[in-house]
Amino acid sequence: xxxxxxxxxxxxxxxxxxxxxxxxxxxxxxxxxxxxxxxxxxxxxxxxxxxxxxxxxxxxxxxxxxxxxxxxxxxxxxxxxxxxxxxxxxxxxxxxxxxxxxxxxxxxxxxxxxxxxxxxxxxxxxxx
Amino acid sequence: xxxxxxxxxxxxxxxxxxxxxxxxxxxxxxxxxxxxxxxxxxxxxxxxxxxxxxxxxxxxxxxxxxxxxxxxxxxxxxxxxxxxxxxxxxxxxxxxxxxxxxxxxxxxxxxxxxxxxxxxxxxxxxxxxxxxxxxxxxxxxxxxxxxxxxxxxxxxxxxxxxxxxxxxxxxxxxxxxxxxxxxxxxxxxxxxxxxxxxxxxxxxxxxxxxxxxxxxxxxxxxxxxxxxxxxxxxxxxxxxxxxxxxxxxxxxxxxxxxxxxxxxxxxxxxxxxxxxxxxxxxxxxxxxxxxxxxxxxxxxxxxxxxxxxxxxxxxxxxxx
Numbered sequence: 001x002x003x004x005x006x007x008x009x010x011x012x013x014x015x016x017x018x019x020x021x022x023x024x025x026x027x028x029x030x031x032x033x034x035x036x037x038x039x040x041x042x043x044x045x046x047x048x049x050x051x052x053x054x055x056x057x058x059x060x061x062x063x064x065x066x067x068x069x070x071x072x073x074x075x076x077x078x079x080x081x082x083x084x085x086x087x088x089x090x091x092x093x094x095x096x097x098x099x100x101x102x103x104x105x106x107x108x109x110x111x112x113x114x115x116x117x118x119x120x121x122x123x124x125x126x127x128x
Numbered sequence: 129x130x131x132x133x134x135x136x137x138x139x140x141x142x143x144x145x146x147x148x149x150x151x152x153x154x155x156x157x158x159x160x161x162x163x164x165x166x167x168x169x170x171x172x173x174x175x176x177x178x179x180x181x182x183x184x185x186x187x188x189x190x191x192x193x194x195x196x197x198x199x200x201x202x203x204x205x206x207x208x209x210x211x212x213x214x215x216x217x218x219x220x221x222x223x224x225x226x227x228x229x230x231x232x233x234x235x236x237x238x239x240x241x242x243x244x245x246x247x248x249x250x251x252x253x254x255x256x257x258x259x260x261x262x263x264x265x266x267x268x269x270x271x272x273x274x275x276x277x278x279x280x281x282x283x284x285x286x287x288x289x290x291x292x293x294x295x296x297x298x299x300x301x302x303x304x305x306x307x308x309x310x311x312x313x314x315x316x317x318x319x320x321x322x323x324x325x326x327x328x329x330x331x332x333x334x335x336x337x338x339x340x341x342x343x344x345x346x347x348x349x350x351x352x353x354x355x356x357x358x359x360x361x362x363x364x365x366x367x368x369x370x371x372x373x374x375x376x377x378x379x380x381x382x383x384x385x386x387x388x389x390x391x392x393x394x395x396x397x398x399x400x401x402x403x404x405x406x407x408x409x410x411x412x413x414x415x416x417x418x419x420x421x422x423x424x425x426x427x428x429x430x431x432x433x434x435x436x437x438x439x440x441x442x443x444x445x446x447x448x
Contacts, residue, residue, distance in 0.1 A: 046229040053222050061309055063302050093230070100234060 006125045013118055021115060027108040036101050043097035047090045055082065133423040136392065152190040159189035159197045162243060165250050166204045169287055173211035176204060195236060198243045205283065213293055215304045216286050219312065223282050227275045238265075238272035245276025246283065252374065254280075256382035258325040259351050260389055262332025263344065270326040277325060281318040285311045317370070320362030328355045339416055341398040348386045352379045397421045 017025075027035060059066055143150055163182045171177035185204075189197045202224055209217040232239050241257060248254040257276070261269035286293070289311065296304050312318075328351045335347035356379050363370040396418045404415045 042233075046233065050226050050229045053225060057219075057222055057309070060302065061306055097234075 003125065006122065009118060009122055009125070013115065013122070016115060020111065024108040024111050024115075027105055028112045032105055032109075035105050036098060039101040040094050040097050044090055044094055047093040048086075051086050051089050130423060132391070133395075133421060136395075137423060155192075155194065155197065156186050156190035159186040159200065162197065162201045162247055163204055165247060166201060166208065169250065170205065170208040170212070170283065172208045176207055195239045198239050201243050209286065212286070212290075213304070215301065215308055216293065219305070219308045220282050220286070223278060223312075227279070231271055231275060235268065235272065238269060241269065241272040242276040242279055245273060246280040249280045249284075253378050253382050253385070254321075254325075255328075255352065255355055255375075255379045256385045258328040258355065259332060259348055259382055259386040262329045262347065262351055263336055263386065263389060264393060265329070265333070267330045267333050270329040273325045273329060274322050277318060277322050281315055281321075282312055285315065316362075316366040317368040320359060320366065320368055320370075323362065324355050324358035327358055328352075341401070344390050344394050345387075348383055348390070351386075352383045355379055395421045 030038070160182065163185060167177045167182060175181070185200055189200055206217060206221055206224075209220055227242065232242070241261065245254060245257050248257055254277075258270075258273055261273060285308070293304065293307070296307065331354050332347045332351035335350055336343050340346070356375055359370050359375050360372065362368060397420075398418060400419045402417045402419075404413075404417070406413050406415075
């Protein structure tokens, strides 16, 4: 005998598993710290590559002037300045990433909890 | 109105029934239009400026995820630029890379907007994207739209300065590089467009979320007016040569498209709004419920002129 309520619940859960749930299950398989840490690390790598690209273009933009000035300038001061800018860029980007991925993790866990609750409800329906 | 609602119902039924075929078809069409537009505006590499290549790639896109179309469009653009000029390839490539690294990896769902903005610019209706994203998206969509506007103006600058860049062939590579970077960074029209679109998205979003009747309609109209105003004020302040008629007509057309979008996404009957008030142990609730407009699809009735009994009788008569 078909149980209409059970079929509706199973359909909803199957739809969740295929769509939104897929990503949430992947997020939920990590511990909170591991997930956020890994994502922030990827963000730091991305920001580093982006900084290198922008810095490379900045140098190339005035390459001749830079090559002429390179013997006159205080290289340690220049390197310190660049390092300072790099740390600022990566720092801000990492903080933004931390906030975004923390929210994303919390939202996924909340959604998964609802899914697991429905799973328990389904199990109870089978027992009844 | 009823016939429109019936048509909507039929369309929705058809889409849910043939979704497996319709979605790849739409992807195919989007890829085809995008690639054809890219080829028509920057067909520098002959080997990919062919209809057969475009058709094959579009067909491939129809079976891949939506973002694959964006990747293919970027690849086509880069190949054309590479055939034209190395410095342009470096600058535009760096722009694409920065967009991907810093923003698009956060929200891959919005990647399509980056493609839609240049396509709509070429179709002369870019204003529809901020209106639509304000209606169905979030204020964060303003960042995706900004990326799209930057991508368009990068390519626009290259296509508008082809002869100048070619004339600089004898000069140093750094001089050409400097010319392109300066042209992109000092593009005031781009900055004003970004400002106008960002303000439009945020305003449309804020108004359509308000608890007022006809919030969506007011949001669309206000968005179009603000869009025009910011573009014109920007033109007055920075002399960006905005074509007034094109902006106004483009916004009117975009408004019309947004109305169609509203019809499909948010079609409610404000005349039947119900306001209820109740409380529990922790809160007072002031609920405003606006019913959706829906009609049932008319059932087709087939009237049989001769009944089954007569049919059977006549069949028997012929067999005996």
